[in-house]
Amino acid sequence: MLTHINTDPLAMGVKHHGEDYRRYRELWEQGKKMEYHGRVPLYISLDTVDDCNLACVMCHQRGRKRTKQVIDVHYVKRLFKEGREKGSCSVNIGALAEPLLAPEETVELLEYAHELGFMDIFLHSNLQLCDERLLERIVDSGVNHFCVSVDAWQHDTYEKVRCGGDYEVLMKNIRLLLDIRRRKDRDYPLLRVSAVPCRENREDLPGFVEFWSDYADIVEIQNYKETDKLKKSSRIAKRSVAGKGCNKMWMRVVLGTEGLIAPCSPKAGVESDSILGNYYDDNCTLEGFWNGEQARKLRAAHRSGALDDVPYCRKCRERTYVFDMEDED
Numbered sequence: 001m002l003t004h005i006n007t008d009p010l011a012m013g014v015k016h017h018g019e020d021y022r023r024y025r026e027l028w029e030q031g032k033k034m035e036y037h038g039r040v041p042l043y044i045s046l047d048t049v050d051d052c053n054l055a056c057v058m059c060h061q062r063g064r065k066r067t068k069q070v071i072d073v074h075y076v077k078r079l080f081k082e083g084r085e086k087g088s089c090s091v092n093i094g095a096l097a098e099p100l101l102a103p104e105e106t107v108e109l110l111e112y113a114h115e116l117g118f119m120d121i122f123l124h125s126n127l128q129l130c131d132e133r134l135l136e137r138i139v140d141s142g143v144n145h146f147c148v149s150v151d152a153w154q155h156d157t158y159e160k161v162r163c164g165g166d167y168e169v170l171m172k173n174i175r176l177l178l179d180i181r182r183r184k185d186r187d188y189p190l191l192r193v194s195a196v197p198c199r200e201n202r203e204d205l206p207g208f209v210e211f212w213s214d215y216a217d218i219v220e221i222q223n224y225k226e227t228d229k230l231k232k233s234s235r236i237a238k239r240s241v242a243g244k245g246c247n248k249m250w251m252r253v254v255l256g257t258e259g260l261i262a263p264c265s266p267k268a269g270v271e272s273d274s275i276l277g278n279y280y281d282d283n284c285t286l287e288g289f290w291n292g293e294q295a296r297k298l299r300a301a302h303r304s305g306a307l308d309d310v311p312y313c314r315k316c317r318e319r320t321y322v323f324d325m326e327d328e329d
Contacts (some may be wrong), residue, residue: 002209002220002221003218003219003220003221004213004218004219004220005084005208005217005218005308006213006216006217006218006219007108007190007218009190009217009218009259010022010025011197012144012187012188012190013025013119013144014162014204015187015282016119016144016187017119017227020119021119022044022087024090025194026159027089027250028042028043030250031247031248031251031307032250032251033247033300034245034247034249034250034302034303035250036118036250036251037309038086038087038196039084039086039133039254039287039290039291040082040083040087040088040286040287041083041251041253041286041290042087042088042089042090042251042252042291043089043092043093043120043251043252043253044079044080044088044092044094044252044253044255044286045089045091045092045093045095045110045252045253045254046071046076046091046093046254046255046256047071047093047094047095047096047097047255047256048070048071048093048094048099048101048102048105048106048109048111048257049068049069049070049097049098049101049102049257050066050069050096050097050103050256050258051066051068051097051098051102051242052066052097052129052188052195053098053102053103053126053129053164054098054126054128054162054163054164054165054206055164056133056149056151056162056163056165057109057160057161057198057243058081058151058161058196059099060196061096063069066097066137067257067258069257069258070102070105070257071102071105071255071257072259072280073108073109075259075279075280076109076255076279077112077135078279079255079279079286080109080112080113080118081116082285082286082287083142083286084116084117084118086286086287088118088286089118089119090118090119090120090121090122091109091113091118091120091121091122092122092123092124093106093109093110093122093123093124094122094123094124094125094147095124095254095265096265097129098125098126098129098139099123099124100129100130101129101258103129103134106123107134107137107138107141110123110138110141110142110143111141111142113142113187114141114143115142120144120145120300121142121143121144121145122143122144122145122187123138123143123145123146123147123189124145124147124149124247125146125147125148126148126149126162126165126170126294127148127170127173127177128164128166128170128173130173130177132176132180135173135176135177135180136180137180138189139177139180139184139186139188139249140184143188143189144188144189144190145165145188145189145190145192146177146190146191146192147192147193147194148174148191148192148193148194149162149169149193149194149195149196149225149237150162150170150194150195150200150212151194151195151196151201152195152201152204153204153207153208153211153212154204155167155168157168157200157201157203157204160200160201161198161200161201162329171285174191174215175215177189177191178191178215181301184192189216190218191215191216191217191218192216192217192218192219192220193212193215193216193218193219193220194219194220194221194222195208195220195221195222196222197221197222202287203206204278205221208221209221217316218250229235232298240297244304245301245302245303245304245305245307246291246307246313247302248263248264248266248294249263249298249299250299250303252287253276253290254266255279259278259281259311260275260278260279261275261276261277261278261279261289262274262275262276262278263276263295263298264312264313269284272312273294273297273298273310273311273312274298274312274313275294276290276292276294276295277289277292277294288292298310298313301313
């Protein structure tokens with residue numbers, strides 16, 4: 001992964017939250033080593049709607065039938081409140097979909113997370129569906145990380161990779177976001193832009209960091225790529241993460257719009273071995289999900305590297321990612 005930082009998020013977090021923020025990041029590092037054992041996950045991620053307005057060429061959700069279901073904010077707030085009281089520190093809105101297709105629910109949850117005192121609040125968006133009023137509400141909500149996947153810096157490359165996206169709309173909204181932040185004299189939200197290397201944007205990547213550093217606090221080029229050819233290639237067995245445990249089981253839960261909760265990507269119809277339960281059940285608790293029998297089984301499988309014992313994890317698309325940028329051909 002190539003990351004260029006203009007504004008240090010750790011220093012900014014300590015500035016706003018003191019040593020509590022530093023301690024949270026230490027716990028995050030424990031999670032990455034599969035050593036975090038808190039009562040609740042450090043990180044709660046969700047989609048406010050199962051829908052997206054783009055069809056990006058590298059996205060492993062491309063082509064999936066979307067339900068367009070909107071999340072029930074009441075139940076999410078209940079989990080947020082319990083999580084913060086018991087040790088959750090961060091929230092992300094925008095996991096596998098475009099959250100600004102449900103702008104009211106998104107802003108309401110951002111505001112509630114800020115009210116509860118979550119130290120890291122992330123919003124992932126393609127920034128195609130904003131106007132000035134909505135961007136002002138987002139800045140005022142308390143979100144402190146606005147993450148935008150752009151995947152290119154030139155007009156033609158952007159529209160080739162991010163199918164359905166409008167480059168001029170992207171640039172207008174990025175400038176507007178930065179202008180609103182400046183007018184309101186705010187440190188947050190930090191703007192992060194990122195790219196996933198793929199065949200369609202390879203010519204753009206050498207100039208990516210230089211171009212976006214004029215706008216973003218953090219510029220990132222991911223260190224993986226995925227193509228159908230690679231998934232069918234014998235190289236996958238040599239380069240995939242098969243046989244290695246996934247540390248997500250020690251760090252987060254993801255909430256699906258249909259009520260499913262999982263350590264990774266809950267969707268209707270996935271194997272039950274990946275699902276911790278349904279948080280639309282009035283009797284559920286976040287702590288109960290996090291420490292339940294199913295969660296313990298998943299962690300045991302990942303700690304031992306026995307991923308083939310977990311059907312959902314065995315078929316995980318991330319197991320076909322190649323962790324370099326060499327030529328696919």
